[in-house]
Amino acid sequence: MASDGVDYQNGNGADIGAPKAVSFSSLRPKLVVQAPRAADAVAFYKAAFGAEEVLRSNHPKRKADQDLPLILYSHLRLGAVELLVSDETDDSEAGVKSTEALGGTPLLLCLETDDVEAAVAKAVQAGAVAEEGAGDGTCCGGCWTKVKDPFGFVWAIGSSSKAIPIEADEA
Known part of the structure; x- marks a missing residue:
């Protein structure tokens, strides 16, 4: 693309032979x-x-000494949210590692609920560890508390709030 002298990055040249817009479900x-x-x-x-x-x-592929087969994926639904959980294997997708292999997690998973305190208490009762402090507006738009699950993932459990519309620059 760069050889034709047109900069396609950041939308420049978007109308020149642009592919059809892609949408995701x-x-x-x-x-x-x-x-x-x-x-x-x-x-x-x-x-x-x-x-x-x-x-x-x-x-x-199951090793004879394993009590349980490894999970390629488990498709979970949390209300309207869906996620997959899998065991890390030698033939896992390239670059996809567990939090243990990475030494931490590179993402923050945000869950919205009407009852933050009850959701955090339930997560802690199940084995999560509540992180220090709480926030306001940084992640979910309302009040939130972070918990770390036993597998190293960090969840921000927060209350939903009214969205603030994005306004055009007033410069």
């Missing part, structure tokens, strides 16, 4: 946990967040 984060802990993670998300397991696919 959902975003499902895939949480990869250290094997063989995906089954434990699924049980935790059910207990902590009321997740419903929609579908599970086990890894076809």
Whole structure:
């Protein structure tokens, strides 16, 4: 593209042979946990967040000494939210590692609820650890509290608030 002298980055040249706009119907984060802990993670998300397991696919290669087969993915639904949970394997998608392999998590998962205190208490009762302090407006737009689950993922549990419309620059 660069050889034709047109800068296509940031929308420049967008009307010159531009492909049709693409739309997406959902975003499902895939949480990869250290094997063989995906089954434990699924049980935790059910207990902590009321997740419903929609579908599970086990890894076809099973070592004889494993009590449980590794999970390729478990499709979970938390209300209107969907996510996938899987065991980390040697043949996992390139670059996809567990929080243990990374030494932390590179993302913050935000959940909105009308009862932040009850949701945090339920997550802690299921095994999460409440993080220090609470916030206001930074993540979910309202009040929120962070918890770290037993698998290293950090969740901001917050109350929904009215969206603030984006205004045009007044410069």
